[in-house]
Amino acid sequence: MSAQPSPEPSAPAVEDSARRFLDIRRLVAADMAAVDAVIRDELRSDVLLINQIGEHIISAGGKRLRPLLVLLAARCGAGVDIAMAVRLAAIVEFIHTATLLHDDVVDESGLRRGRQTANALWGNAASVLVGDFLYSRSFQMMVGLGHAPVMQVLADTTNQIAEGEVLQLLHAGDPDLGEERYFEVIRRKTAILFAAGCRLGGMAAGLDVRAQQSLHDYGLALGTAFQIADDVLDYAGDAERIGKNLGDDLAEGKPTLPVIIAQRRARPAQVEAIRHAVREGDREALPAVVAAIRETGALDASLDMARRFADEAASHLGMLPRNPCSEALADLARYAVDRPL
16 A cells, blocks of 8 residues: 555645744743742652752753643633642652653663663662652642642543553553544543643633633544654654664564554555554564554644644533633644654
8 A cells, every 4th residue: 555645744844843842931931930840859768869860861852742731721710829730830840750750660671761761770669659749749848739629630531541551551562442442541531631730721821610611522522643653753763862662562572553554554464564563572573563554644634634633622622711722722733742752
């Protein structure tokens, strides 16, 4: 089967998206600095190893997309409690970082954001326990806010994330994973924290329940688009730029959307090669799998699916007050897909 015309973003579109992302961050630069200060303060412990791993995580940088979403959603409302929003953004980042520490142990990852992972430097036990520290610290911070609806959202979210992790583990090495279950995994594992962060920002903004639900729905669709695009990166990205080894998903036996679509379209010999690679976690098979994925147009089809979710995300913003921050949320939906691949 010949490849379909590529819907991949053009170079100008990618550059424009990257510039706009920097502009978006500037909208809440002071708030993000406050979040960083809270993170550093709350990471402090009299246990030296926690401080060492915490500093390693902070200095790794990253886009801090999830706390950014909390702050932008909060700034959509005129009556924002910015101190609450800053604390919520830090809590969301702690939960996200805890999941990364645990993920890297489960996946036996050695590289993240271009640096050695904590488990590669300090071992699996230390990484798991510091991840537990971050989870427990986030719940201490929640209790400190004294806001029962916030605690309910975050408790439900962390529970769904844990379910998503277990669901993904159950399907590791399973070449028969279908699209429906794939989307269920990424909804629980990734998108639900985007949704929670956006809803929490709406709570801090004092927005009504309908607006909070719209923000939740926006975040769920955005997180889905973001994860699909991230899964494409594993087969089409630049290893140095994305800060991880290409083929990691394949080596971990994760049948992501490009693989699922390729199996549906590929020739029988290609299908068997893909299935074997997923079952065995065979990184050596990466060139053959990438060739099959490209030949079947599976990368392009995956990006097209991501764009549909990004469009859906933007469609949920109509109920929000129109201001630079709500417009920035719409721009982030485009950025989720039109980022450097």
